[in-house]
Structure formats: structure tokens, C-alpha cells
Amino acid sequence: MKLRKLNLVSSILISFLVLLAETAQPPFACDSSNPKTKSYAFCKTTLPISQRVQDLISRLTLDEKISQLVNAAPAIPRLGIPAYVWWSEALHGVAFVANVTSGINFDGKIRSATSFPQVILTAASFDANLWYRIAQAIGIEARGMYNAGQAQGMTFWAPNINIYRDPRWGRGQETPGEDPLLTGKYAISYVRGIQGDSFEGGKLGVADHLQASACCKHFTAYDLDSWKGIGRFVFDARVSLQDLADTYQPPFESCIKEGRASGIMCAYNRVNGVPNCADYDLLSKTARGQWGFNGYIVSDCDAVSIIYEKQRYAKSPEDAVADVLKAGMDVNCGDYLKNYTGAAVREKKLPVSEIDRALHNLFSVRMRLGLFDGNPAKLHFGNIGREQVCSKEHQNLALEAARAGIVLLKNTDKLLPLSKTRTKSLAIIGPNANVAETLQGNYKGPPCKAVTPLQALQRYIKNTKYDQGCDSVNCSSAFIQEAVKIAKEADHVVLVMGLDLTQEREDFDRENLVLPGKQQELISAIARAAKKPVILVLLCGGPVDISFAKYDQHIGSILWAGYPGEAGALALAEIIFGDHNPGGRLPVTWYPQNFTRVNMTDMRMRPEPSSGYPGRTYRFYQGPKVFEFGFGLSYSNYSYEFISVSQTKLYFSQHSRDHTSKNSESKGYKLVSEMSAELCQNGKFQVKVGVKNHGEMAGKHPVLLFVRQGTVGDGRPNKRLIGFQRINLNARERAQVEFELSPCEHLTWANKDGLLVMDEGSNFLMVGDQEYEISNGI
Ligand SMILES: *[C@@H]1O[C@H](CO)[C@@H](O)[C@H](O)[C@H]1NC(C)=O
Ligand SMILES: *[C@@H]1O[C@H](CO)[C@@H](O)[C@H](O)[C@H]1NC(C)=O
Ligand SMILES: *[C@@H]1O[C@H](CO)[C@@H](O)[C@H](O)[C@H]1NC(C)=O
Ligand SMILES: *[C@@H]1O[C@H](CO)[C@@H](O)[C@H](O)[C@H]1NC(C)=O
Numbered sequence: 001m002k003l004r005k006l007n008l009v010s011s012i013l014i015s016f017l018v019l020l021a022e023t024a025q026p027p028f029a030c031d032s033s034n035p036k037t038k039s040y041a042f043c044k045t046t047l048p049i050s051q052r053v054q055d056l057i058s059r060l061t062l063d064e065k066i067s068q069l070v071n072a073a074p075a076i077p078r079l080g081i082p083a084y085v086w087w088s089e090a091l092h093g094v095a096f097v098a099n100v101t102s103g104i105n106f107d108g109k110i111r112s113a114t115s116f117p118q119v120i121l122t123a124a125s126f127d128a129n130l131w132y133r134i135a136q137a138i139g140i141e142a143r144g145m146y147n148a149g150q151a152q153g154m155t156f157w158a159p160n161i162n163i164y165r166d167p168r169w170g171r172g173q174e175t176p177g178e179d180p181l182l183t184g185k186y187a188i189s190y191v192r193g194i195q196g197d198s199f200e201g202g203k204l205g206v207a208d209h210l211q212a213s214a215c216c217k218h219f220t221a222y223d224l225d226s227w228k229g230i231g232r233f234v235f236d237a238r239v240s241l242q243d244l245a246d247t248y249q250p251p252f253e254s255c256i257k258e259g260r261a262s263g264i265m266c267a268y269n270r271v272n273g274v275p276n277c278a279d280y281d282l283l284s285k286t287a288r289g290q291w292g293f294n295g296y297i298v299s300d301c302d303a304v305s306i307i308y309e310k311q312r313y314a315k316s317p318e319d320a321v322a323d324v325l326k327a328g329m330d331v332n333c334g335d336y337l338k339n340y341t342g343a344a345v346r347e348k349k350l351p352v353s354e355i356d357r358a359l360h361n362l363f364s365v366r367m368r369l370g371l372f373d374g375n376p377a378k379l380h381f382g383n384i385g386r387e388q389v390c391s392k393e394h395q396n397l398a399l400e401a402a403r404a405g406i407v408l409l410k411n412t413d414k415l416l417p418l419s420k421t422r423t424k425s426l427a428i429i430g431p432n433a434n435v436a437e438t439l440q441g442n443y444k445g446p447p448c449k450a451v452t453p454l455q456a457l458q459r460y461i462k463n464t465k466y467d468q469g470c471d472s473v474n475c476s477s478a479f480i481q482e483a484v485k486i487a488k489e490a491d492h493v494v495l496v497m498g499l500d501l502t503q504e505r506e507d508f509d510r511e512n513l514v515l516p517g518k519q520q521e522l523i524s525a526i527a528r529a530a531k532k533p534v535i536l537v538l539l540c541g542g543p544v545d546i547s548f549a550k551y552d553q554h555i556g557s558i559l560w561a562g563y564p565g566e567a568g569a570l571a572l573a574e575i576i577f578g579d580h581n582p583g584g585r586l587p588v589t590w591y592p593q594n595f596t597r598v599n600m601t602d603m604r605m606r607p608e609p610s611s612g613y614p615g616r617t618y619r620f621y622q623g624p625k626v627f628e629f630g631f632g633l634s635y636s637n638y639s640y641e642f643i644s645v646s647q648t649k650l651y652f653s654q655h656s657r658d659h660t661s662k663n664s665e666s667k668g669y670k671l672v673s674e675m676s677a678e679l680c681q682n683g684k685f686q687v688k689v690g691v692k693n694h695g696e697m698a699g700k701h702p703v704l705l706f707v708r709q710g711t712v713g714d715g716r717p718n719k720r721l722i723g724f725q726r727i728n729l730n731a732r733e734r735a736q737v738e739f740e741l742s743p744c745e746h747l748t749w750a751n752k753d754g755l756l757v758m759d760e761g762s763n764f765l766m767v768g769d770q771e772y773e774i775s776n777g778i
């Protein structure tokens with residue numbers, strides 16, 4: 001009897017535990033069923049967040065305060081505050097963080113998340129609304145995982161918006177490319193989407209509540225990981241004021257001002273001698289002061305310890321801790337602040353007020369995420385269920401993004417698309433042909449689905465033969481004879497080549513731009529042997545010098561697919577067989593191999609002809625290119641015309657001429673800061689561009705609007721992107737797109753002092769091969 005009762009109790013206990021595990025609760029503070037927390041002012045949702053945070057901080061001991069300054073912040077049980085994990089990743093889908101306490105886990109009922117294309121490919125769509133929808137889906141999946149009890153944090157360390165300055169950079173794949181305007185627009189879309197704002201912005205302003213928190217990284221001028229023995233921990237980026245002003249900083253300014261990001265990550269590297277995380281001017285004066293940043297600032301992982309241990313910028317660990325907190329950093333990824341903040345206070349290197357300042361930012365973000373509002377199931381985002389993770393809708397969006405990004409680089413004699421009916425057999429060759437994980441690039445999570453390019457092509461053509469062609473992507477040995485044999489017998493050959501994370505990744509930059517090992521030899525041999533010109537597909541984040549393929553008549557078509565995510569193989573097959581018309585355009589310049597003569601540590605954007613330094617990116621680089629920024633073919637061709645420009649003569653005031661310094665006048669430009677807001681406002685104008693699809697297929701076509709200045713020299717760019725829009729056009733359809741331009745924003749460049757200026761005289765708007773002159777009378 002007694003025994004049976006005990007059994008009953010234990011079986012009830014077991015079912016209760018099972019139930020608990022199945023309906024895992026997300027962690028939250030201010031549980032309304034806890035009578036104690038009711039009395040805390042920090043739990044009163046009717047009070048403003050700043051007041052609640054102040055109350056919370058006033059209740060903490062110094063040790064408790066210090067414990068909260070690191071990425072894995074422990075619980076404070078006496079106040080009912082759960083642990084919080086600041087570190088989560090969601091670069092192109094909710095992701096894993098290897099071997100650390102991650103804010104997100106895939107150990108519960110949710111085992112995977114939608115894996116969108118790696119960012120560099122998503123950027124190639126030049127479609128800000130698509131970027132927004134992707135980020136929105138990521139934010140929903142993140143919240144769904146939190147609600148399902150699989151998250152201890154909702155702060156995601158994305159987007160990566162450093163300018164893709166050098167083609168060898170191992171993390172270029174994570175970025176939207178080399179253009180500051182494009183990167184800034186990507187940042188805004190990503191942040192608004194994931195945080196739960198509207199596409200146009202402003203919705204968040206009302207209550208400040210966040211669906212999930214985004215983080216603009218790596219602030220700033222972080223563009224090198226590990227190259228020829230020079231590593232990011234010690235790299236001191238020498239950056240001119242001019243390049244900072246119109247290349248490195250604008251994406252961050254957009255991310256913060258327009259995106260309203262709630263996080264910033266300061267980078268490992270120094271800029272002109274000062275470690276980013278210890279730079280008061282950067283973190284406090286610029287980001288918080290000038291740009292109105294409202295959120296938390298996290299160090300890159302171990303970026304505080306290196307300030308003392310590797311850079312020797314600080315004289316002791318305590319000095320490093322004091323330096324970063326005084327500069328305005330709030331939380332340390334790593335444990336330096338946990339270990340040394342107490343000593344820094346005791347040694348009077350750091351006032352407690354700096355700790356309180358940091359905590360204010362940290363708890364404000366946690367409150368804005370709704371983690372101090374009682375049971376989150378009852379709150380605004382509480383209805384996002386786990387069925388939203390890997391939903392059909394999100395998986396379709398991953399497919400749409402891959403379709404939109406893939407770039408057609410060559411298509412001689414309209415080899416593509418292949419006929420679905422007349423193609424009887426295919427040979428599919430290459431080390432990237434039968435891989436799935438490679439499609440994701442870095443910062444990935446477990447995808448909802450995994451389909452390899454081989455599998456996707458087999459859905460179209462049953463009669464296929466496959467050969468890996470190389471031992472691995474590095475292709476240190478190639479199986480040329482075997483591959484040639486199957487190539488000779490097939491109607492068409494698709495080669496799936498390129499790079500993977502063994503060749504380009506975090507902490508690993510490339511030293512070459514050509515394809516690794518014997519890939520080129522293999523490709524050329526197969527191209528010579530095949531019945532018809534072959535199709536070359538490149539999976540890679542960074543550009544490769546494939547000049548040999550561009551000029552080889554046996555290679556009919558080339559597709560660049562970046563790392564196209566979980567649905568990327570399907571998108572590729574659809575494009576090859578004409579179920580989708582490719583429209584992506586390159587977000588980076590493809591340089592020839594001899595660009596590797598340029599020192600990767602050289603941060604200068606502008607060329608220096610006297611020393612042979614060619615400059616960087618389409619805005620400044622003056623050497624030969626394999627493919628241009630913005631290049632991309634389609635199965636249709638498009639033509640453009642300028643339909644109207646609402647102002648073609650812009651006048652920037654007679655009376656302000658009085659304030660123009662002699663110096664500035666003689667240079668033919670004027671400081672934007674000297675122009676009134678009203679002048680800038682009045683100067684706005686509209687440009688209407690007509691676009692026609694001359695082809696037989698509907699297509700989504702990104703229209704890129706550039707401007708070129710009439711005056712050259714003094715570091716003026718060759719041309720620069722000032723607007724882009726993706727337009728849907730049926731076969732033979734004509735339509736128009738409209739751009740609104742603001743001279744003070746779009747017709748400016750930075751002078752040597754790092755000040756934005758506007759040229760007097762002509763500017764030429766450019767779209768395709770069309771130009772339109774407008775003139776500035778300053
Ligand atoms: C994570 O830890 C496992 C097991 O200790 C190890 O094999 C793996 O290389 C680690 N991964 C990273 C990225 O450090
Ligand atoms: C911080 O302290 C812990 C425990 O004493 C130690 O294991 C760790 O190495 C320290 N970290 C640093 C960066 O000094
Ligand atoms: C090429 O990759 C293989 C397999 O990953 C590896 O064993 C080999 O060391 C690599 N070779 C080179 C030259 O990197
Ligand atoms: C690479 O070679 C081309 C053609 O010879 C030349 O114009 C260019 O300046 C070279 N680039 C560099 C960085 O040396």
C-alpha cells in the first residue's frame with residue numbers, strides 16, 4: 001500500500017517533469033505569481049523603462065553589478081531575475097554558436113531554423129524589401145524559439161556591415177558587399193525586420209518594444225581577419241578621415257540612425273592606434289552623441305583582454321577594463337570584466353557610476369525585449385509559436401532570396417536556359433556538386449531542409465552522371481580522366497566549383513584570388529572534351545579571378561551562386577532550366593589575381609598612382625576588372641531611358657557664398673554643414689527612369705542609379721551608387737521607376753578633412769549606358 005502510494009507519487013512527479021520539459025518555459029523576470037516581485041518598481045510596466053532600470057540598479061550589490069557585465073550574465077535569484085545570455089547569432093537565419101553558452105539552443109522540440117542565403121548573395125538582389133522580409137522571418141523564428149523555451153537571450157550579433165574592402169577577406173561573405181549606400185540600406189532593412197519595426201521605420205518608436213535585438217558590427221573599420229601572419233587582434237587600421245567619412249562609417253550611421261539598432265559591437269582592431277572598444281570618441285561621442293544610439297555596446301569576444309594582453313595599449317588588466325567602460329562599452333564578450341572590474345574600482349581607476357551607466361543600457365534592452373513584464377506568453381510577441389520556425393512561408397522566402405541573388409556572369413549564344421525536354425542527359429561534376437552544408441556559408445544553424453545541387457538537378461533530368469572531379473575543394477588532386485569520360489557522353493555538363501569554408505572564413509583570409517589547386521585545370525579539360533559548351537557554377541562568397549573561363553569559348557555560361565542557403569540548390573536548378581530568370585547583380589568588384597600585390601593591411605580606398613596603389617572598390621579602383629560591381633546578365637535584356645528629372649539646375653544660395661572660405665571656393669566645392677536644412681530640403685528632386693524588358697521572359701530586374709562628378713581628382717570617386725530598385729517586368733513590358741534624391745545626401749563626397757562637401761558644376765546621373773547632366777550652382 002505504502003509502496004504503491006510512493007509509486008503513484010513518483011509517477012505523478014515523472015509525468016510532471018515530462019510535462020515541464022515538453023512545455024519548456026522561456027525565462028523571464030517579474031513573475032506575477034511571485035508576491036515579492038509585485039512590490040518592485042522595476043516590475044511596474046506602467047513606469048518608464050529608465051525609471052524601472054534605475055530602481056533595479058539601486059537594488060544591486062557591487063558584486064551583482066559586476067556579474068552582469070559579461071555575455072553570460074548569471075541570475076539574481078533574490079530579485080527573481082533569471083540568467084541572461086547576450087550572445088546569439090542570426091546572420092542569415094537563427095544560428096548555432098559553437099562551444100559557448102549560446103542564447104539559443106536547438107536541443108528542444110525545435111531542431112532547425114530557416115537558413116537564408118549567406119548575406120553576400122542576398123545583397124545581390126538589390127531588393128531592400130526582400131532583405132526586410134528575410135530579417136522579419138528571422139526575428140519571428142527567434143521569438144518562436146524563445147517562446148518555446150529554447151532561448152536564454154534575444155540579442156543577436158548581426159548584421160555584419162563592414163565594407164567589403166578587400167576581395168581576400170574571409171568574412172566578406174557575411175557582408176552586403178563593397179558599397180556604403182547598399183550596405184547602409186541593408187543594415188536598415190535587417191534591423192527593422194528583426195527588431196519588429198515596419199519597413200519604413202517608426203513603428204518601434206511608439207513603445208520601444210523589440211521582437212529581437214539587432215547589433216551593428218564590427219564598429220569600426222574591421223576588414224581583416226588573418227592574412228600572412230597579421231591578425232585582427234593586433235591589426236591597427238590606419239584610416240584617413242576622408243575614408244572614414246564616406247566609406248567606413250556611413251553603414252553604421254544608417255544602422256543606428258535609421259535602423260534604430262539596439263546593439264553595437266566594437267571591433268578587435270585599433271583604428272589609428274586606438275582600440276575600438278576603448279574609443280570614447282567612437283562609442284560615446286559619435287554613436288551615442290551624434291547618431292543618437294539607444295542600446296547596448298558589446299565587445300567582440302575577448303576584445304577587452306587583448307587591449308592589455310596583445311595590443312599593450314593598457315598597462316594592466318584593470319586599466320583595460322577602466323578604459324572600455326569609460327569609453328562607453330557596456331558588456332564584455334569574455335570574462336575580463338568579471339575578473340578585473342572589482343580591482344579596477346578598488347584601485348580607483350573606475351568609478352561605480354560607469355558600471356551603473358553600462359547596466360542602465362543593458363537592462364533597458366532586456367526590458368525593451370519584454371523580459372521584465374511578467375509571463376511573456378501573455379505579451380505582444382507571446383503568440384509566436386514554434387510552428388513559425390521553418391514554416392512553409394519562410395522556406396519559400398529562402399528560395400525566393402536564392403533565386404533573386406544568383407548572378408548570371410556569362411551566357412554565350414543563349415546556352416542557358418537548358419531545355420527541359422531536349423536535354424536527355426547531364427554530367428554534373430565538381431567538389432561542390434554534391435554538398436549541402438557548403439551552401440550555407442558561415443554563421444549557420446541546422447537548416448530545415450538540405451538539398452545538394454546534384455539532387456536538385458536530378459529532379460529535372462533523371463539521366464545524370466556525377467563525378468566529384470577533385471579530392472576536395474582545395475583540389476590538390478583532380479580526377480580529370482574520370483570526369484572527362486562522363487563529360488564526353490552527356491548532352492550538357494554542369495561544373496559546380498568554387499570555394500568553401502576551408503578557403504575563406506572567419507579568422508582566415510585568402511592569399512590568392514584564383515580557384516584553388518587544380519580546379520582550373522579540371523574545368524578547362526572538361527570544357528575541351530564536352531560535346532557542347534559547358535555551364536560553370538561557382539559557389540563562393542568572395543570573388544575569384546576566372547578570367548580563363550570568361551574568355552574560354554568552350555565555357556558557355558557562368559553562374560555565381562554565393563552560398564545560397566538551404567534552398568539554393570533548387571534555385572540554381574530552376575535557373576539552369578529556365579523556371580526562373582536570373583536577375584542578381586554583383587555587390588563586389590571581381591579583381592584579377594594580380595590585385596594580391598596590394599597589401600591587404602592598406603586601408604586606403606583612394607588610389608595613389610605615383611606608388612602604383614590602384615585604390616579599392618568600384619568607387620575608386622582604377623585597374624582592370626574581371627567583372628564590375630553591379631554586373632549581372634539575365635535571360636532578358638533591358639534598356640533604360642531618363643524620362644524626367646524634376647530639377648536640373650540646383651542653386652545653393654547666393655548669401656551662403658559669403659560664408660564660404662576662400663579655400664573651399666578655390667576647390668570648387670562647398671561644405672554640406674554650411675548649407676541650411678531648408679536649402680537641403682528645397683534641393684530634393686525626383687528622377688524618373690523608364691525600363692524595358694526586351695526579352696521573352698518575365699524578370700525581376702534591379703535598376704541601379706549612379707552619379708559621376710564632372711570634376712575629377714582630390715579623392716573624388718569614379719562614380720557612386722545613389723539609388724537602386726528592383727522592378728518586375730513581364731516579357732516586352734515597359735515601366736518606370738522613380739528615385740527621390742537629396743543633393744546634400746546623394747551628391748556629396750568627403751574632403752581630406754573628413755567633411756562632406758558638394759561640388760559646384762556638373763554631375764551626371766547614370767543608369768546603364770544612359771547619362772543625364774544636372775548642374776550645381778553653389
Ligand atoms: C567545439 O568543441 C568540440 C569538442 O570539444 C571540438 O571538436 C570543436 O572543434 C569545437 N569547435 C569550435 C568551433 O571550436
Ligand atoms: C577569469 O577568471 C577565471 C577564474 O579565476 C579564469 O579561469 C579565467 O582564465 C580568467 N579570465 C581571464 C581572461 O583572465
Ligand atoms: C586539401 O583538403 C584535404 C581534405 O580536406 C586535406 O587533407 C589537405 O591537407 C588539403 N590540402 C591542401 C594543400 O590544403
Ligand atoms: C595587374 O595587371 C594589369 C595588367 O597588366 C595592370 O594594369 C595592373 O596595374 C596590375 N595591378 C596591380 C595591382 O599590380
Ligand SMILES: *[C@@H]1O[C@H](CO)[C@@H](O)[C@H](O)[C@H]1NC(C)=O
Nearest residue numbers: 236238598599600601602603
Ligand atoms: C604592409 O603594410 C604594413 C603596414 O600596414 C607593413 O607593416 C608591411 O610591411 C607591409 N607589407 C608589405 C609586403 O608591403
Ligand SMILES: *[C@@H]1O[C@H](CO)[C@@H](O)[C@H](O)[C@H]1NC(C)=O
Nearest residue numbers: 636637638639640692694695
Ligand atoms: C536585346 O536583344 C535582342 C536580341 O539579341 C537585340 O535585338 C536587342 O537589340 C537587344 N536590346 C538591347 C536593348 O540590348
